[in-house]
Amino acid sequence: MEYILEGIWKALRLIFSLDSEIFSIALLSLKVSTTATILSSLIGAPVGFIIGTSEFWGKKVLITIFNTFMAFPTVVVGLLVYSFISRQGPLGPLGLLFTPTAMVIGQFILATPIIIAFTVSATQGIDPRVKLTAMTLGAGPLRRAITILSEARFALMAAVTAGFGRVIAEVGCALMVGGNIKGYTRTMTTAISLETSKGEFAFGLALGFILLAVAFFVNILLHWLQSRRP
Numbered sequence: 001m002e003y004i005l006e007g008i009w010k011a012l013r014l015i016f017s018l019d020s021e022i023f024s025i026a027l028l029s030l031k032v033s034t035t036a037t038i039l040s041s042l043i044g045a046p047v048g049f050i051i052g053t054s055e056f057w058g059k060k061v062l063i064t065i066f067n068t069f070m071a072f073p074t075v076v077v078g079l080l081v082y083s084f085i086s087r088q089g090p091l092g093p094l095g096l097l098f099t100p101t102a103m104v105i106g107q108f109i110l111a112t113p114i115i116i117a118f119t120v121s122a123t124q125g126i127d128p129r130v131k132l133t134a135m136t137l138g139a140g141p142l143r144r145a146i147t148i149l150s151e152a153r154f155a156l157m158a159a160v161t162a163g164f165g166r167v168i169a170e171v172g173c174a175l176m177v178g179g180n181i182k183g184y185t186r187t188m189t190t191a192i193s194l195e196t197s198k199g200e201f202a203f204g205l206a207l208g209f210i211l212l213a214v215a216f217f218v219n220i221l222l223h224w225l226q227s228r229r230p
Contacts, residue, residue, distance in 0.1 A: 010202030011209060022203070026210050029187040032100055033168040036107035041160050044112045048119025048159075049149065063120055069113035074106075078176030081106045085177065098179035103187070106173035111163035118159030122152040154225070161222045168214060 014022055051062060083089055085096040085105075096102045149156065171189035178185035180194060188207045195204040 007201040007205050011206035014202065014206040015209060019206070022206055022210070024183065025186050025188055025191050025207065026214075028100065028185075029168065029189070029211075030214065032103045032174075032187065033107060033164060036104045036167050037111055037160060037164040039104070039108050040111035040115050040163050044115030044163070045119050045149075045156060045159070048116040049123055051116070052120040052123030063117070066113045066117045066120070070117055072110065072113065073172070074110060074170040075172035075176065077106050077109050078173035081109065081173065081177050097177065098181060098185060100178070100185055102177040103174050103185060106177050107167035107170065110170060110173065111167050114166055115159045115163045118162055119152075119156060122155030122159065123149075125152070125155065157222055157225055161218055164218060165215060169211065 051059065051066075081102065082097070085091045085094065085102055087097070096105070169189060171187075171193055174180075174185075174187050175190045175193070178187065178190065180186050180190040186194075188211045192204040192207050192211075195201075195207075
């Protein structure tokens, strides 16, 4: 127990002393994960909306596929991305391997199915009378889409939050395609794994506290936005 308490004390000292290495790692993690989540939202939300509001052959199968991809192992995604961007891969000449861009690509693949699946559920849960009312009032396709998305906006926020939560906490993909390079591609999760294996328990714990704080802040922000619902 004394070992744990000592580790917590040292971790708090590192955080409140604004240790430069810890906060540079945290900032990189936030930058990569936020970028991946934004890109995933720009693709996933429209795709999920189209699937959720349209009727076509194979819709249920497609939804099942996206629901399955929500649990896509991060190491498998890392392996796929690695195979494409490695020196022998088709995208090898671009020099993406072991860069923040590679981590963004991997996290984009992880977050997109989650946002699509949540958006499908959100749009399917909207009262059909919303769309019918908009059509009765003469709203065009774009206006109808905006109306439906407005009704589902809080569920969409939850979808984006879930996507961000998925990528900020992943370690396998970031480690495989980022390489855990100090000062360049080292994220909070990969650093925690490395430092703990080296016996630097306090350093890993400090990053763990920051990771928990980020997750807590995101969920508090989502709750605050939902509480403002008229």
